Amino acid sequence: GAVVSQHPSWVICKSGTSVKIECRSLDFQATTMFWYRQFPKQSLMLMATSNEGSKATYEQGVEKDKFLINHASLTLSTLTVTSAHPEDSSFYICSARDQGGGYGYTFGSGTRLTVV
């Protein structure tokens, strides 16, 4: 089945630094990838939709300059949290949809970001 690899699985960074999270579709091409944020015991909140070769579409209230998304190829999307602060600490999850169509959304295993 479709596999989405997310890296790193956890990261601790100092306040003010930037952190990059990678999301790769391993065995399929993903025209569209999605980035979610999840706080403890809460649901997944969509942050942005990433389309290969074009600018990401951000959800209302998500700071574009803080959460930089790049989808340079059909198998890789990256999320960079710039100038991270403790309130950015969260669980970030990506998902990808198979370019071949259908309804399958495959999720990565998530990245636990802790900003100290």
Place this chain on the structure above:
Amino acid sequence: QQQVKQSPQSLIVQKGGIPIINCAYENTAFDYFPWYQQFPGKGPALLIAIRPDVSEKKEGRFTISFNKSAKQFSLHIMDSQPGDSATYFCASGTSYGKLTFGQGTILTVHP
């Protein structure tokens, strides 16, 4: 408003019981209704999904019941096991767009 409302927030059953989780959606354009299982520290994993052209779908111990007129769908877990203890999310979406998730249900299955 494209909300998906999920209930209950938490559910405790004994081994072998049949937990039922319910979801209601608002957007009639939605045509994809998946259920995801999530363990702590992991991403969601697809359990089962249904399209609106059928009223029920069964895969192993998991069954989705779908009521298009009421805009509701539910997940039934047959013969539940302690290993099924997890958080379950329903979602709704379209073939061209994004998924909207329910609030989640924490299921605990006691041995």
